[in-house]
Amino acid sequence: MGNSIHKFKQLGMNILLDPVSGAIHIVDDLTYDILDYYGKNSKDDIINIFQNKYPKDDIIDILDEIDELKAKGLLFSEDIYKNMAINRTDSVIKAMCLNIAHDCNLRCKYCFASTGDFNGGRKLMTFETGKKAIDFLIKSSGNRKNVEVDFFGGEPLMNYDVIKKLVDYGRKQAEHNGKTIKYTITTNAVLLDDEKIRYFNENFTNVVLSLDGRKEINDQMRIKIDKSGSYDIIVPKIKKFADSRGNKEYYVRGTFTAKNLDFTNDVLHIADLSIREVSVEPVVEKENTDYALREEHLDKILKEYDKLAEEYVKRIDEGNPFSFYHFKINLDNGPCIRKRLQGCGAGFEYVAVTPNEEIYPCHQFVGNEEYKLGTLDQGIVNDGIRQLFMGSDIYKREECTDCWVRFFCSGGCFANNYNMNGDINKPYKLSCEMQKKRFECAIAVKAYQMMREGGKIDKKVQMSNP
Structure with missing residues (x-):
């Protein structure tokens, strides 16, 4: 039904979400129980169902409150977007993934890019090709002022000199065309050094560094050409980068597989390296490998997210917080x-x-x-x-x-x-x-933080018009 709600229990709270309005409510047990019957049974029937468990006057008050929230469009709201015609016939390009290197110095077992060459042979992008790509982005971005270039691979740092030339070229071309280019990069950190750290801190708005977590986990999947692990090489470099980054955006991203369904330990391991921006994501792989996630793993995975959420707020309470990418949610100013x-x-x-x-x-x-x-x-x-x-x-x-x-x-x-x-x-x-569980955890974490700070809990996820 387009006017349904979602209710769930997380972090000791009863939480209601009205999907269409985006309204979020933290409620007591009585309200939580009644909502299973609201709209399907008469008020008298609901009173009869619950009067041996809850005081009648309380039941009546809650039913009146639910009626009021529904009238305000904050519960059981109709899906006004269902018949919205997108009907887009044209669009401008606002971001480009520039595959600067179809080559890599690692041979990660789960790599979707066939260990870096995308099944097309190992090759580095030339400066001339990169210039044409930036020109294409600027031309295709229409009247949009801000555009983005993400240097990707393979391993982009294998083509570092071309990256620097393209950043300079892009900056000049953007200025000439009244635009701004924001640069980002994803790297395995093997070739990271002091000069590159300084350069990224000066020129890049976001940097993503890859690490799967604990040494024994990382080194099962993220291996070098000689089949040895990468952990000991990259962790000191990643730590040094994170320490130098200040308040600029970055995060350390890992992948969990069937070999580490206890991935909470890997998230916490990364956080314990004094890294405050962490993402560990599920591998996407068909079931013909020993590390692929399968339906039989799902119950364990969902419970692991519960465990991670509990530890996450515990660290907030202890004054040792970190940011987990999938538990971040903005209730004040979301996408259109x-x-x-x-x-x-x-x-x-x-x-x-x-x-x-x-x-x-x-x-x-x-x-x-x-x-x-x-x-x-x-x-x-x-x-x-x-x-x-x-x-x-x-x-x-x-x-x-x-x-x-x-x-x-x-x-x-x-x-x-x-x-x-x-x-x-x-x-x-x-x-x-997995997405559903992560969003439940994200909503619960945000509600927990608001309660801890003494803020108002009933909140609406903002969605602006197109």
């Missing part, structure tokens, strides 16, 4: 409704460019000829694929239409959906269930 309906913008707001000058919807589609959008010389010529992504939204996915988390996850990752189900609009079920 169009963004919530359509997701990341791959293929029409965001593209990836390869060393061979090919354009794809995102880095995870690189090498898949079916999804090739064009080249830097041609521009985007496969308009059918662009329109496919542009026309996709949560209401085109049967599984998403009435799902309570639809406005938070936007139907999941296009690439994950395709890689697991062969269809960008068919959600990957295992990922869906």
Whole structure:
């Protein structure tokens, strides 16, 4: 039903979410129990059901409060977005993943990019190709002032000199065209050194560094060419970078697999390295490997997120907090409704460019000829694929239409959906269930923090108009 609510228990709280309005409420046991019957039974029937457990006057008061919240559109609100026509026929590119290196100095077992070469041979991007890519981004960004370039691989630092040249070139071209380019990079940190740390702190708005957690976990999957582990090489460098970063954005990102379903220990291990921005995410891999996540693992994974949430708020109370990417949620100023309906913008707001000058919807589609959008010389010529992504939204996915988390996850990752189900609009079920639990934890953590600070708990997730 479009006017359903979601209720759950987390961190010792009874929590209600009205998915459409975004209103969040912390309630007592009576309210929590009554909501299973509200709208399905008459008030007299509800009173009869609960009068042996709760005082009648309290039941009547709660029913009146629920009526009032419903009238205000804060509970059981109708889905006003369901018939909203996106009907986008054009869009500007605002971000580019620049695959600066189709090569890598690690051989991570779960690498979606075929250990760095994207199944297309090992190659580094030339400065000339990078210049053409930046020119394409500026030209394709229309009147948008701020655009973003994310240096990606493979391992980008294998092409560090070209990165520096492109940052300088991009800055000049952006200034000439009245724009600003924000630079980000994802690195395995093997080649990180003092000079690169200084350079990133001066020029990059965000830096993502890869580490899976505990040494024995990291070194099972993130291995060097000689099959030895990478932990001892990268951890001192990552720590040094984090210590130098100040208040600038960064995070250390790991991947958990079937080999470390106790991934809370890996999150905490990273945090205990004095790293305050952490993300450890589930591997996306089909079941023909020994490290793939399977449905039989789901119960353990969901309980592990519960465990992580408990430890997370414990550390807040102890004055030793850290930030876990999937537990961060902004209740005051969220994305516009169009963004919530359509997701990341791959293929029409965001593209990836390869060393061979090919354009794809995102880095995870690189090498898949079916999804090739064009080249830097041609521009985007496969308009059918662009329109496919542009026309996709949560209401085109049967599984998403009435799902309570639809406005938070936007139907999941296009690439994950395709890689697991062969269809960008068919959600990957295992990922869906993990997403739901992470958002429950995120909402509960935010509510816990607000209660701890003495703030008001009833809160509405803000969604501005398109």
